[in-house]
Amino acid sequence: MNPxxxxxxxxxxxxxxxxxxxRGAVNLGQGFPETDGFPDVREAAARALMDQSNxxxxxxxLPVLRQAVADFYRRRQGLELDPETQVLITSGAxxxxxxxxxxxxxxxxxxxxxxxxxxxxxPLIRRAxxxxxxxxxxxxxxxxxxxxxxxxxxxxxxxxxxxTPNNPTTHCFTFEQLTLLGDYCERFGAYVMSDxxxxxxxxxxxxxxxxxIPGLARRSIKIGSAxxxxxxxxxxxxxxxxxxxxxxxxARAHQFITFATPPALQHAVAFxxxxxxxRFDTALAELKDQRDYLxxxxxxxxxxxxxAEGTYFLNIDLRASGIQGSGLEFAYDLVRHHGLxxxxxxxxxxxxRDLPVLRLCFAKSRDSLERGAAALINY
Numbered sequence: 001m002n003p004x005x006x007x008x009x010x011x012x013x014x015x016x017x018x019x020x021x022x023r024g025a026v027n028l029g030q031g032f033p034e035t036d037g038f039p040d041v042r043e044a045a046a047r048a049l050m051d052q053s054n055x056x057x058x059x060x061x062l063p064v065l066r067q068a069v070a071d072f073y074r075r076r077q078g079l080e081l082d083p084e085t086q087v088l089i090t091s092g093a094x095x096x097x098x099x100x101x102x103x104x105x106x107x108x109x110x111x112x113x114x115x116x117x118x119x120x121x122x123p124l125i126r127r128a129x130x131x132x133x134x135x136x137x138x139x140x141x142x143x144x145x146x147x148x149x150x151x152x153x154x155x156x157x158x159x160x161x162x163x164t165p166n167n168p169t170t171h172c173f174t175f176e177q178l179t180l181l182g183d184y185c186e187r188f189g190a191y192v193m194s195d196x197x198x199x200x201x202x203x204x205x206x207x208x209x210x211x212x213i214p215g216l217a218r219r220s221i222k223i224g225s226a227x228x229x230x231x232x233x234x235x236x237x238x239x240x241x242x243x244x245x246x247x248x249x250x251a252r253a254h255q256f257i258t259f260a261t262p263p264a265l266q267h268a269v270a271f272x273x274x275x276x277x278x279r280f281d282t283a284l285a286e287l288k289d290q291r292d293y294l295x296x297x298x299x300x301x302x303x304x305x306x307x308a309e310g311t312y313f314l315n316i317d318l319r320a321s322g323i324q325g326s327g328l329e330f331a332y333d334l335v336r337h338h339g340l341x342x343x344x345x346x347x348x349x350x351x352x353r354d355l356p357v358l359r360l361c362f363a364k365s366r367d368s369l370e371r372g373a374a375a376l377i378n379y
Contacts, residue, residue, distance in 0.1 A: 028368065100193050
């Protein structure tokens with residue numbers, strides 16, 4: 001057995017979802033909506049399934065989707081991209097992350113990561129032979145400092161992984177933070193992979209991409225997700241945006257991981273990316289309403305919440321809310337005895353530190369949000 005994976009437990013997301021199902025608990029843990037999003041995009045997939053080819057798509061993605069990705073980012077973020085050379089389609093964002101790490105990291109290379117982080121990062125780095133250098137971020141604003149980067153970077157630093165907006169913390173890196181990061185990448189010859197799958201779920205501010213930073217644009221790999229844009233998380237259609245040399249290298253790994261992505265879904269995503277801006281504004285407003293509803297219920301009951309800048313999630317500061325003990329133990333007690341599945345941020349900490357913060361997914365029905373709030377209030 002490969003030692004990187006042999007001792008890994010079942011992910012906390014799968015564990016909590018199974019606990020919720022077995023006990024009939026409301027699931028505000030795993031980050032998926034309770035209803036399928038964007039029916040017009042699903043209808044486009046159904047049409048494509050019957051009217052378009054269902055054989056292997058081109059390895060780098062259908063031309064119509066690569067063009068749609070370039071057009072979408074030009075309209076939404078002011079990015080100018082060549083769809084032929086700067087866009088790659090993958091089978092989900094996690095496959096894009098895997099292909100990026102496997103194509104760029106060799107034994108002994110160091111990779112800077114910021115904790116709390118998406119739980120796939122460290123196992124993939126280690127499988128590639130890399131060494132993770134963990135920078136711990138702290139609530140409420142989850143920002144890194146010049147001293148943090150000075151301690152993390154060295155001549156072996158090859159890659160930096162960031163997530164903005166961040167799952168699980170919800171924070172968004174600022175232009176100033178990304179510029180500082182770009183300075184270090186330039187100084188040490190490192191690249192940055194920016195996981196921006198939540199870029200269309202940003203509240204009360206504009207999304208800042210690594211592609212907006214002059215010092216990072218040519219050193220960046222930007223990753224997007226149709227599943228997050230259209231609230232269709234099971235579709236697993238991802239985008240990679242980078243300079244040609246980086247796309248060529250990542251594609252070499254991609255061709256031996258999944259090779260291609262289902263063509264009907266690619267056609268549907270291309271259709272969806274061309275929808276009027278009002279359609280995306282409506283979807284965001286609905287999510288904001290769900291966030292504000294759950295936030296008001298919990299705040300009114302005395303819970304202390306951390307700022308929720310983006311993603312599907314709210315975070316409770318357990319200590320400030322008068323809850324002692326381990327966040328993991330509290331989460332298991334909630335699902336097993338109080339009918340509510342959540343995710344503790346401790347599960348996103350490779351270092352094992354007990355981070356007393358609890359994550360709730362608000363991309364749910366009003367009934368589920370009310371049941372979840374009641375479980376916490378009556379705890």
